[in-house]
Amino acid sequence: xxxxxxxxxxxxxxxxxxxxxxxxxxxxxxxxxxxxxxxxxxxxxxxxxxxxxxxxxxxxxxxxxxxxxxxxxxxxxxxxxxxxxxxxxxxxxxxxxxxxxxxxxxxxxxxxxxxxxxxxxxxxxxxxxxxxxxxxxxxxxxxxxxxxxxxxxxxxxxxxxxxxxxxxxxxxxxxxxxxxxxxxxxxxxxxxxxxxxxxxxxxxxxxxxxxxxxxxxxxxxxxxxxxxxxxxxxxxxxxxxxxxxxxxxxxxxxxxxxxxxxxxxxxxx
Numbered sequence: 001x002x003x004x005x006x007x008x009x010x011x012x013x014x015x016x017x018x019x020x021x022x023x024x025x026x027x028x029x030x031x032x033x034x035x036x037x038x039x040x041x042x043x044x045x046x047x048x049x050x051x052x053x054x055x056x057x058x059x060x061x062x063x064x065x066x067x068x069x070x071x072x073x074x075x076x077x078x079x080x081x082x083x084x085x086x087x088x089x090x091x092x093x094x095x096x097x098x099x100x101x102x103x104x105x106x107x108x109x110x111x112x113x114x115x116x117x118x119x120x121x122x123x124x125x126x127x128x129x130x131x132x133x134x135x136x137x138x139x140x141x142x143x144x145x146x147x148x149x150x151x152x153x154x155x156x157x158x159x160x161x162x163x164x165x166x167x168x169x170x171x172x173x174x175x176x177x178x179x180x181x182x183x184x185x186x187x188x189x190x191x192x193x194x195x196x197x198x199x200x201x202x203x204x205x206x207x208x209x210x211x212x213x214x215x216x217x218x219x220x221x222x223x224x225x226x227x228x229x230x231x232x233x234x235x236x237x238x239x240x241x242x243x244x245x246x247x248x249x250x251x252x253x254x255x256x257x258x259x260x261x262x263x264x265x266x267x268x269x
Contacts, residue, residue, distance in 0.1 A: 055160075055229040064232025065162065068225055070145035072164045073097060074113040074192050075137075075223060076120075077104050085192075087165035087224035088112065088137065089147045089234070091261065091269060097137040098257055099223030100239050101128045104135050112139055115194055122185040127264035133239045134257060135223075136264045140185070147225055149269065150233030152253035155211070159201045163215050163238055163249075165224030166192040192220075198229075199247070210250050211236055217249045226251045 055061040071090040075097075076083060088099035097112060104110055110123040121139040128135040199215030213226065217238055226236035236251035258269050 055232060058232075061229070061232035064148040065227055067145060068147040068227055068232070068234055069164060069194060069196075070115055071147040072115055072194055072225060074115075074166045075099050075103055075123075076111045076113075077107040078109045079106050080108065085166065085220050086222045087220065087238075089164075089223075089225045090114075090144045091147060091149065091257070093142065093144045093146045095139045095141045095144060096126070096261070096265075097123065097139065098237060098261075099135050099137060100237070101130050101133045101135045102239075103223050104128065104137070105130070110137065112137065114141075114144065116145060118188060120187050127260075129260065132252065132256065132260055134237070134252065134260050136261060148233045149254055149258070150228055150231060150235045152235045152255045155201055155204070155228070155235050155253070157201055157203055160229040161199060161201060161213065161215065161235070162227045162229060163197045163199070163213070163217055163221060163224055164194060164227065165196075165217070165221035165238065167195060167218035167220040202248075209253060209256060211253065213238075213249045213251055214247055215249055216247050221249075 075086045086103035088097045111120045112123045123137040126136040202214040203212045225234040228235045240250045
């Protein structure tokens with residue numbers, strides 16, 4: 001008498017586990033695909049590996065950035081036995097310039113070089129606030145190129161930015177400036193070369209109303225404009241970096257700068 005095999009072969013325990021893993025992976029991939037279809041690509045994503053859209057491909061953005069470059073100035077200040085250099089930018093064409101308080105504090109004299117000229121102008125302090133780390137300067141010039149100001153209310157984490165300035169300013173022209181007569185207000189001379197660094201807005205610190213930037217800056221960048229690559233407009237002012245952390249710096253929102261200007265002058269930009 002022959003015996004027949006009446007049972008069906010079932011998967012082993014290992015095979016069941018493999019099937020379960022493949023099922024879970026499939027579900028995850030499906031969920032990611034659906035999410036991307038609904039919400040689109042993450043902020044800052046580019047189809048080209050390692051790059052984002054070049055703002056210079058947009059004529060209006062390019063024009064705004066170039067205008068602010070023309071308005072960015074080199075600042076040299078002198079104390080009793082020392083000097084300090086920094087950056088500023090023209091915010092009104094009749095000679096009003098924004099920089100940092102710490103760039104011009106305790107000064108004997110302040111000289112500003114306009115980016116479009118080989119000329120230094122002696123500046124006066126209109127107002128300076130240590131708590132804001134902002135200073136408003138003025139030189140007696142009309143029709144200066146002025147920076148294109150934006151609205152920092154729309155700034156988001158991950159936004160691409162450019163920092164303009166004169167990092168690591170050298171002693172070029174400083175001896176001539178230091179030895180000028182007290183009544184001299186204009187002297188010829190060349191200065192530093194404007195530089196720009198690119199990076200992103202890494203966070204917003206609401207307690208102090210400041211941005212942290214993932215941008216490499218150096219002494220001399222203080223007071224320089226932070227330009228958004230979304231529209232080419234100034235959204236902040238650089239004021240500090242973390243000395244032991246490469247690429248981490250801080251900036252003051254431009255809306256706070258506008259409020260500071262109004263308080264100092266009683267006028268609206």
